[in-house]
Amino acid sequence: MPRPLLLLRPVAAAATSPKPATTPFLSLRRHLSTTPHAAATTTNPPNPASPSPSRANPSPRTQLKPPLPLTPSQTAFLSSLLRVNQAGELAATLIYTSQTPPLVTREPHLRPLLAHMLAQEASHLSTFNTLLAKHRVRPTALYPLWSVLASGLGWSTAVLSREAAMACTEAVETEIGGHYNGQIRVLLEMVEGWERAGHEVGEEFRGLVETLRRIRDEELEHLDQAVEHDAQKAEPHWLLTGVIRAGCRGAIWVSERV
Ligand SMILES: [Fe+2]
Numbered sequence: 442m443p444r445p446l447l448l449l450r451p452v453a454a455a456a457t458s459p460k461p462a463t464t465p466f467l468s469l470r471r472h473l474s475t476t477p478h479a480a481a482t483t484t485n486p487p488n489p490a491s492p493s494p495s496r497a498n499p500s501p502r503t504q505l506k507p508p509l510p511l512t513p514s515q516t517a518f519l520s521s522l523l524r525v526n527q528a529g530e531l532a533a534t535l536i537y538t539s540q541t542p543p544l545v546t547r548e549p550h551l552r553p554l555l556a557h558m559l560a561q562e563a564s565h566l567s568t569f570n571t572l573l574a575k576h577r578v579r580p581t582a583l584y585p586l587w588s589v590l591a592s593g594l595g596w597s598t599a600v601l602s603r604e605a606a607m608a609c610t611e612a613v614e615t616e617i618g619g620h621y622n623g624q625i626r627v628l629l630e631m632v633e634g635w636e637r638a639g640h641e642v643g644e645e646f647r648g649l650v651e652t653l654r655r656i657r658d659e660e661l662e663h664l665d666q667a668v669e670h671d672a673q674k675a676e677p678h679w680l681l682t683g684v685i686r687a688g689c690r691g692a693i694w695v696s697e698r699v
C-alpha cells in the first residue's frame with residue numbers, strides 16, 4: 442500500500458504522547474506531537490493551552506482535544522511547501538557560491554559578507570533537506586535545471602558588477618521573503634482553526650512555523666545587506682531586479698507543482 446506523504450514514524454511520539462495507540466495521526470498529519478509549544482505565544486493569539494506549566498493537573502480551560510489529522514489539502518500544501526523551499530534554498534546556495542569568486546577577486550572586503558550569507562543559506566538548505574527526508578516528500582523534478590540557472594545567475598551578475606550582484610540578492614530575497622510570509626500566513630490560519638475548534642497543535646508543527654519565521658528574517662537581513670551595498674545603484678536596476686524577480690516567481694510556481 443503506498444504510504445502517504447508526510448508520514449512520520451510514531452517512534453518519538455510514542456514516548457511522549459498520552460494516547461499513542463489511539464491517535465491515528467501521521468507525521469505532519471499529527472502535527473507532530475500533542476505537546477503545546479510555548480513559542481506559539483509570540484505572535485499568535487493567546488493559546489489557552491500554552492501558559493500551563495504542567496500537564497499533570499490541567500484546569501478545564503487547558504483540556505484540549507488531541508490534534509486533528511491533516512486534511513488532504515493541508516497535506517498537499519505542506520508537501521508543496523517543503524519541496525519549493527528546498528528548491529529555493531538550493532538556488533540561493535548556488536547563487537552565493539557562484540558569486541563569490543568573481544566578486545571577492547575584485548572586492549576582497551566583501552568576502553566576510555558573502556561567507557556569512559552563504560553559511561546561512563547552507564543552513565536553510567540543510568533544514569529543508571532534513572524535513573524532506575523526514576516527511577518523505579520528493580524534491581522538485583527540476584532540481585538540475587534550477588541548479589544550472591541559479592549558478593549562471595550568480596556568476597553572471599557578479600561578473601557584471603558588485604552593484605548587479607547585490608541587485609540580484611535584493612531581487613531574490615524580496616521574492617523569497619514574501620514567499621515565506623505567505624506560507625507562514627497559511628500555517629497560522631491552520632493553527633487558528635485548530636485552536637478555535639479546541640484542538641491541540643502539535644509541537645513539531647509549531648516548530649515548523651518558528652523555523653520559517655527565522656529563515657524569513659535571515660532572508661530579509663540579506664535583502665537589507667544587499668541594499669546597504671549599493672544594490673540600487675545597479676544599471677539598469679529596474680530591469681535587472683524586474684527580470685530576476687519574475688524568474689523567481691516562475692521558479693516558485695513551478696517548484697510547488699513539479
Ligand atoms: Fe535561504
Ligand SMILES: [Fe+2]
Nearest residue numbers: 533659660663
Ligand atoms: Fe537568503
